[in-house]
Amino acid sequence: GENVEQHPSTLSVQEGDSAVIKCTYSDSASNYFPWYKQELGKRPQLIIDIRSNVGEKKDQRIAVTLNKTAKHFSLHITETQPEDSAVYFCAASMGWGGATNKLIFGTGTLLAVQP
Amino acid sequence: EAGVTQFPSHSVIEKGQTVTLRCDPISGHDNLYWYRRVMGKEIKFLLHFVKESKQDESGMPNNRFLAERTGGTYSTLKVQPAELEDSGVYFCASSQDSAASSTDTQYFGPGTRLTVL
Numbered sequence: 001g002e003n004v005e006q007h008p009s010t011l012s013v014q015e016g017d018s019a020v021i022k023c024t025y026s027d028s029a030s031n032y033f034p035w036y037k038q039e040l041g042k043r044p045q046l047i048i049d050i051r052s053n054v055g056e057k058k059d060q061r062i063a064v065t066l067n068k069t070a071k072h073f074s075l076h077i078t079e080t081q082p083e084d085s086a087v088y089f090c091a092a093s094m095g096w097g098g099a100t101n102k103l104i105f106g107t108g109t110l111l112a113v114q115p
Numbered sequence: 116e117a118g119v120t121q122f123p124s125h126s127v128i129e130k131g132q133t134v135t136l137r138c139d140p141i142s143g144h145d146n147l148y149w150y151r152r153v154m155g156k157e158i159k160f161l162l163h164f165v166k167e168s169k170q171d172e173s174g175m176p177n178n179r180f181l182a183e184r185t186g187g188t189y190s191t192l193k194v195q196p197a198e199l200e201d202s203g204v205y206f207c208a209s210s211q212d213s214a215a216s217s218t219d220t221q222y223f224g225p226g227t228r229l230t231v232l
Contacts, residue, residue: 004157032219043118043225044158044206089158095219101210102148102171103221105158 002027004092006106014114019077021109023090026071032095033073034103035064039086047088048075051095080113087111117141119209119224127230133195136227140189140209146170147190148210148221149182153203161205164190197231204228 003026013019025033034049050057050064050073057064063076077084087110091103120139128134140147149161161180162172166187175182179198184190194201208221 006157034220036223044223046220046222049220091158093219101146101219102160102163102174103150103158103208104160105150107155107157 002030002092002094002104004090004104004106006090006109008109009107010110010112012112012114013080015080015082017080019080019084019111019113021075021088021090021111022072023074023092023106024070024072025092025104027092027094028068028071029094030092030104032093032101033064033066034091034093035075036089036091037086038089038108044089077111080111082113082115085111085113119207119222121205121207121224121227123227124225125228125230127232128197129232130199131196133193134197134229136192136194136205136229138190138192138207138224140207141222144209144211144222145187146210146221147184148208149190149192150206150208150223151203152206152226153200158206161192194229197229199231202229202231 006023031052036044037047038044050066061078066073087108089108090106093103122137147164150158152158160174163170164184167184181193204226206226207224210221
């Protein structure tokens with residue numbers, strides 16, 4: 001079955017710096033890759049997602065890149081702010097085109113932005 | 116629009132007892148999912164309902180777990196009897212019917228933190 005690995009497990013950056021979180025997946029049939037942000041004590045919230053027919057997607061300070069050949073996808077946060085501090089989860093899914101659209105998650109990255 | 120809600124937010128029970136978790140999806144969402152995060156590990160899929168039918172229950176750990184969604188609205192997840200390793204945060208998520216939406220977005224609830232002593 002699908003397996004998603006996520007690195008690093010913790011990441012500390014200075015305010016204003018960039019942060020990059022990387023994930024790899026194993027099943028080439030996966031075609032939908034969302035990223036969720038979970039602040040302490042709150043629910044996971046979708047921040048950005050990408051489909052396999054797109055190589056990059058950007059939304060203000062957040063961008064996601066996808067390399068289907070290498071089965072890698074990454075989250076990039078520029079000009080980090082203290083409110084970006086949270087646990088970030090990547091996930092992979094076969095989406096509606098597959099037999100199931102369950103999300104397979106990575107283990108999470110705890111991002112700390114130091115003011 | 117109200118988001119996905121879950122009840123209770125926390126539950127502490129003794130090993131061998133029974134616990135029932137409840138999830139109310141976003142109104143109109145046919146798809147309902149249960150996930151679990153065990154201490155510091157990844158969020159793991161448990162099962163997926165489409166309306167009242169179980170579409171995929173491949174993630175259910177064993178027959179101590181029973182999920183229901185009678186009437187295709189809210190869902191319950193019962194653990195009976197609970198074991199120590201069942202401790203964790205149980206998340207529910209919902210998404211729209213695929214025919215009605217081009218998005219796969221799953222909206223998560225706040226989770227139920229279950230502690231089995």
